[in-house]
Amino acid sequence: MPQPPRVYKTPAIVLRQRKLGDADKIVTLYTANFGKLDAVAKGVRRVTSRLAGHVEPLSHGSFMIAHGRNLDIVTQVQTIETFQPLRDGLERLCRALYVAELVDRATEERAENFALYRLLLNTLRRLSQREDLDLIVRFFEMALLVELGYQPELAKCVVCRSPLKQERNAWAPGVGGVVCPTCRPAEVTLRPLSANALNVLRLLQKGDFQEVARLDLAAELGEELERHLRDAIHFALDRDVRSAAFLDAVRGRLRPRQQVAARGAGPG
Amino acid sequence: MNEGAPAGRRPPSTAAPVARLIEALHKLPGIGPKSAQRLTYYLLRVPEAEARALAQAIVELKEKIILCSVCQNVTEENPCGICSDGQRDQSTICVVEEPLDTLAVERTGGYRGLYHVLHGVLSPMEGVGPDDLKLNELVARLRNGSVKEVIMATNPNLEGEATAMYVSRLLVPMGVRVTRLARGLPAGADLEYADDVTLARAIEHRQEV
Numbered sequence: 001m002p003q004p005p006r007v008y009k010t011p012a013i014v015l016r017q018r019k020l021g022d023a024d025k026i027v028t029l030y031t032a033n034f035g036k037l038d039a040v041a042k043g044v045r046r047v048t049s050r051l052a053g054h055v056e057p058l059s060h061g062s063f064m065i066a067h068g069r070n071l072d073i074v075t076q077v078q079t080i081e082t083f084q085p086l087r088d089g090l091e092r093l094c095r096a097l098y099v100a101e102l103v104d105r106a107t108e109e110r111a112e113n114f115a116l117y118r119l120l121l122n123t124l125r126r127l128s129q130r131e132d133l134d135l136i137v138r139f140f141e142m143a144l145l146v147e148l149g150y151q152p153e154l155a156k157c158v159v160c161r162s163p164l165k166q167e168r169n170a171w172a173p174g175v176g177g178v179v180c181p182t183c184r185p186a187e188v189t190l191r192p193l194s195a196n197a198l199n200v201l202r203l204l205q206k207g208d209f210q211e212v213a214r215l216d217l218a219a220e221l222g223e224e225l226e227r228h229l230r231d232a233i234h235f236a237l238d239r240d241v242r243s244a245a246f247l248d249a250v251r252g253r254l255r256p257r258q259q260v261a262a263r264g265a266g267p268g
Numbered sequence: 269m270n271e272g273a274p275a276g277r278r279p280p281s282t283a284a285p286v287a288r289l290i291e292a293l294h295k296l297p298g299i300g301p302k303s304a305q306r307l308t309y310y311l312l313r314v315p316e317a318e319a320r321a322l323a324q325a326i327v328e329l330k331e332k333i334i335l336c337s338v339c340q341n342v343t344e345e346n347p348c349g350i351c352s353d354g355q356r357d358q359s360t361i362c363v364v365e366e367p368l369d370t371l372a373v374e375r376t377g378g379y380r381g382l383y384h385v386l387h388g389v390l391s392p393m394e395g396v397g398p399d400d401l402k403l404n405e406l407v408a409r410l411r412n413g414s415v416k417e418v419i420m421a422t423n424p425n426l427e428g429e430a431t432a433m434y435v436s437r438l439l440v441p442m443g444v445r446v447t448r449l450a451r452g453l454p455a456g457a458d459l460e461y462a463d464d465v466t467l468a469r470a471i472e473h474r475q476e477v
Contacts, residue, residue: 016393022298047454053463057426082465087426090433097392097430104393246392250434 007066007075010034013120014057015104019045027055027074029063030103030120035111039065039072054079058086058096058124085128094250095137096127098243102141105237106148116147122209132213134222139212141229142204150236153177154202159185166195173231191231197224286312338409340385340402342367350383357381359416363406363435365389365423373421381419384409389422390431398434406435410442417445424451 012031020026023045030036044052054061054077064076086096103120107113123140127133145151156163157180158172170179170190178198179190200221203212217225230244282290286308294304311319335341336348339361343349350356350370360381364370370383386401409415418439422428436446452470453462462470 018394048456050458050461052425053466056465079464082463084465084468087429087465090430090437093426093430093433094392101393242395243392245395245397246390249398 007064008033009062009064011060011080012063013060013100013117013124014055015100016057017041017055025055026071028104030107030117031063032114032117033112035113036104036107036109037065037072038109039063039074040068041074051077056082058083058100060121060124081125083124083128086124090250091133092127094243094247095133096124098241098247099123099127099137099140101241101243102144102233102237105239105241106144113147116144119143119147126209130213134226135212135215135217138200138222138225138229139204139209141233142201143207145229145232145236146205146207148236150176150232151205152201152232154198154205157183159183164198166198168195169193169198171197171228171231173228173235176232176235189231191228193228194221194224196221197228200225201228339383340387340405341370341383355380358414360419361406361409361415361417362419362421364421365428365431369421381417384418386422386431389427390434391427392430401431403435403438407438407442410439410444413443415444417447420446420448424449 010031010033012029015028015030015036017025017027020040023043025041025044026038027041028036028038041051041055043049044055046052051074055074059079060081060083061077061079063074066073066075083096086092099120103116107116119140123136126136130136153176154164156177157169158175158177159179160183162180164178164180167181169181170184171193172179172185172188172190174188175185178193179185179188184190200215200217203215230241233241289308289311290301290304293299293307294301296304299307311322332344333342334344334346336343336346336351338347338351341348341350345352357380361384362370362373362379362381363384363386364373365386365388367385367387370385373379373383384402384406386403386406388396388401390396390398390401406418410418418435420432420435422431432448436448439446450469450473451466452473453459453466459467
């Protein structure tokens with residue numbers, strides 16, 4: 001059997017870091033070629049570290065990684081994108097962290113998934129450039145569900161299999177889809193689903209961001225979609241997403257100011 | 269993950285008190301199993317008075333050290349020496365993550381204001397939110413209006429920046445000036461290896477020579 005090469009190169013996005021020993025950190029990377037993996041970044045907590053700035057969470061870089069005895073070791077990094085706007089504003093940052101945590105929690109180590117890598121990269125780019133932040137996150141959540149094999153059934157009722165009509169159906173995150181008004185299974189969680197929300201969910205599921213980007217959702221509809229997709233993700237992952245609490249904290253405190261800013265900016 | 273003899277499989281010849289101390293030392297940061305053994309056998313040979321002094325120092329640390337009710341730094345007396353020093357500039361507060369950070373700033377000798385220790389940093393992915401930090405205590409200190417400037421000296425990484433932004437949104441409406449430590453190149457650095465963010469900031473905040 002040929003020996004695997006001692007070092008390998010891959011583009012990657014840093015999902016998170018945790019401290020290791022006195023001066024090191026373990027970084028969790030989502031790589032283009034190998035999926036998610038942990039690697040040690042040596043000495044990055046020292047002021048003079050040449051690596052530190054390149055392994056900050058939410059940065060995209062070209063990584064050179066060496067096989068280590070326990071954990072692999074980051075030997076060189078060249079930053080490709082820093083996504084600076086994400087770091088300059090809480091609104092963008094809390095959403096980007098939420099997205100990164102979802103990817104971290106939804107994936108297994110070393111399971112390559114290039115489509116998910118592209119999705120993460122595109123989502124971070126959109127979050128740092130566009131203003132429709134919530135819509136970007138909704139698009140990401142739906143795409144993540146599809147990518148993980150939890151694509152919700154939005155055409156037919158998951159109980160009786162009859163096509164859904166434009167009426168008040170119910171969202172059943174536990175069974176992966178929508179239930180029509182005639183079927184009311186007692187044992188599953190049901191949430192009222194407006195006809196508009198169903199239409200937006202279908203559009204999100206088509207996976208074309210250009211089309212989604214044309215939407216201008218009313219606040220109420222946006223909140224409904226957020227609840228439904230969060231429920232679906234909660235069921236799919238079967239655990240809480242911690243940064244969702246931070247997202248809520250940032251938004252809760254800043255909502256009044258945000259509205260003032262939106263009014264000042266005018267339509268569009 | 270730890271190399272060497274794991275705690276559970278010590279040779280039966282090791283006496284229980286010895287094993288217990290090895291175990292306890294091993295839990296300290298930066299102490300591996302081998303260092304823990306070396307320290308234990310060293311302590312076995314030191315005079316009893318010295319060993320007692322060490323034990324006493326550890327006990328006193330836990331018994332006498334409290335958090336200053338003003339700045340939340342660790343202290344023996346309340347309020348702490350810095351908070352009760354009338355010579356210091358009472359209108360400036362430097363906000364840091366950990367008690368050790370105050371030592372680092374003090375060492376520079378260039379700061380004469382007060383401190384506030386948050387005891388942590390916002391870390392959304394680890395579930396550390398605003399309520400887990402000493403933020404309410406900071407807000408309470410600003411209520412009487414004598415503080416003019418708050419310097420955010422959290423670490424210049426993602427979590428530190430997030431904390432600085434969050435605190436600034438909290439405090440600016442109270443009419444306080446909130447500033448952030450400058451970012452630039454460390455002494456002895458190499459431009460070639462500087463990351464883009466640092467270099468961009470260093471250019472942005474360049475100074476007259």
